[in-house]
Amino acid sequence: MNNIRGPVLRLDAQHAARSWRHRLAEPLTLFGAAGVLIVLVILSSTHYLVSREQAAIKRQIELSIGDMADTYEARVLRSLREIDATLKLVDFVASQQRSDILATLAERNLLPPEVIFSVSIVDGQGRVKERTGAWEPATQRDSVPALPEAPGLLVEAFSSAGRQQLLFARMLSHGRDAPEWVTLTVGADYFVSGYNENALGEQGLLALVDASNVTRIGRSGTRLYSSIAMALPTYDEIMSSDDTPFITRWQDVERLTLVRPLFHFPLSIVVGISVEEQLTRAYPMERRYWLRALFVSLAALMILGLLARLSHQLHRERQRVTDERLRHAHYIEHLAFHDTLTQLPNRAYLSYLVDHAIGRYREAEGGFALLFLDLDRFKSVNDTLGHEAGDKLLKLVAKRLLSSVREHDVVARLGGDEFVILLRHITHREPVTRVTEQLVAAIQEPFSLQGQTCLISVSIGVALFPDDGADEQTLMKRADSAMYRAKQAGKNTAYFHEEPSR
Structure with missing residues (x-):
């Protein structure tokens, strides 16, 4: 930076006659002008820093709201999927036996914790036939809502009892004369219990809304809300917004808000952060900037250098925090969707890929094949050489499976010695047969474990979409059934669904 220097006064005979007041006035005037310039530079620089800090805070809010929406969406989806899985499990057991359905599941620890969840079976008149859990209606007004005879x-x-509840229900498919439902009841505040005041503040927002944008449950600070309409965009507007936050005003607070519909569920999550509240947290820092500017106006170089250094450090720190958050988010995402031993996609990621492939079929008219693989004689290797050798064998098997399929196919591990392969763009059996032959041949090759040669094989069951099923559950079930037929036929082979025994 350039130093601001006053002019040098020359003294000669003409000036010698001037009074000392006149000689002093000129440098003081110039110094005053330089001082004003310095003050203006410092004030304008301070104003720039404050504005940039506010812009950085607003940008940080935009990044944070995306991270919090990812976390909240994952938590709610996990809870909803577990709830739906429980309802489907009760439906399945109900199709096998007529009474003591919930008791049977409770004995096997297959129901969610009774302290939080209440599972019931009710008839068409709303009478409870079976129940687990602590919840019971306190009054007639608190009874279970009437349920429509609708699938899904x-x-x-x-x-x-003054507490908002959420009820999830499925109509039982046992085929009896009178309709019955299985219900699961949970306190609505369960879905906003993860509210973090450190991140969201006292005026932030977590909420679940229905298709009409009415809150099923919402939380801001310590306050809970329910059955209150929110001024949110329509579903089509949200889907076309490219996940961009927008400003809303709800309960007299203006917030930067992000809305995400939940996949396969009639609900959406809402995450909001009060920008004004977040900016208020920066006011003490802004006041320090202005005080420093007032006190060090005469020391412009030092102050400007210090401010530049502080700005650089703040930028580096924000960049470091942002990079660390991104690395952590990628790591968490990888853990959530990949098997920790083989690094292959896990069941959750496979389910997403299969659903995506089904959706693509409706657009591109292309089918796919689902291969269910189970290793033969893996247990004997595990028992003989130990779990460490068994884990190494699974890693080697994963590498051979990957090398035996095409680049755009997917190899996933369900757990234990069970693998599933998704073969994309399949319209007939011939290419599937070639792949299964390659897989069988690859696994037949000897493995070297702890200085010993081990021989195993694989049994494969194949289901084709859409010929053998229109959804993931049906395809997995039929591929699994075909795999068992392959084992019964002598193992080390592959069977298609509905293929006659050899």
């Missing part, structure tokens, strides 16, 4: 997952909200 139903979500209803109601109040019990």
Whole structure:
């Protein structure tokens, strides 16, 4: 930076006659002008820093709201999927036996914790036939809402003893004369219990809304809300917004808000952060900037250098925090969707890929094949050489499976010695047969474990979409059934669904 220097006064005979007041006035005037310039530079620089800090805070809010929406969406989806899985499990058991359905599941620890969740089976008149859990309606007004005779997952909200409840229900498919439902009841605040005041502040927002944008449950600070409409975009507008936050005003607070519909569920999550509240946290720092500017106006070089250094450090720190958050988010995402031993996609990621492939079929008219693989004689290797050798064998098997399929195919591990392969763009059996032959041949090759040669084989079951099923559950079930037929036929082979025994 350039130093601001006053002019040098020359003294000669003409100036010698001037009074000392006149000689002093000129440098003081110039120094005053330089001082004003310095003050203006410092004030304008300070104003720039404050504005940039506010812009950085707003940008940080935009990044944070995306991270928090990812975390909240994952948590709610996991809870909803577990709830739906429980309802489907009860439906399945109900199709096998007529009574003591919930008791049977409770004995096997297959129901969620009774302290939080209540599972019931109710008839068409709303009478409870079986129940687990602590919840019971306190009054007639607190009774279970009437349920429509409709397939799929139903979500209803109601109040019990002054506490908002959410009820999830499925109509039982046992085929009896009178309709019955299996219901799961949980306190609505369960879905906003992860509210973090350090991140969201006292005026932030977590909420679940239905298709009409009415809150099933919402939380801001310590306050809970329910059955209140929110001024949110329509579903089509949200889907076309490219996941961009927008400003909303709800309960007299303006927030930067992000809305995400939940996959396969009639609900959306809402995450909001009060920009004004977050900016208020920066006011003490802004006041320090201005005080420093006032005190060090005469020492412009030092102050400007210090501010530049502080700005650089703040930028580096924000960059470091942002990079660390991104690395952590990628790591968490990898853990959530990959098997920790083989690094292959896990069941959750496979389910997403299969659903995506089904959706692509409707657009591109292309099918796919689902291969269910189970290793033969793996247990004997595990028992003989130990679990460490068994883990190494699974890693080697994973590498051979990957090398035996095409680049755009997917190899996933369900657990234990079970693998599933998704073969994309399949319209007939011939290419599938070639792949299964390659897989069988690859696994037949000897493995070297702990200085010993081990021989195993693989049994494969194949289901084709859409010929053998229109959804993931049906395809997996039929591929698994075909795999068992392959084992019964002598192992080390592959069977298609509905293929006659050899």
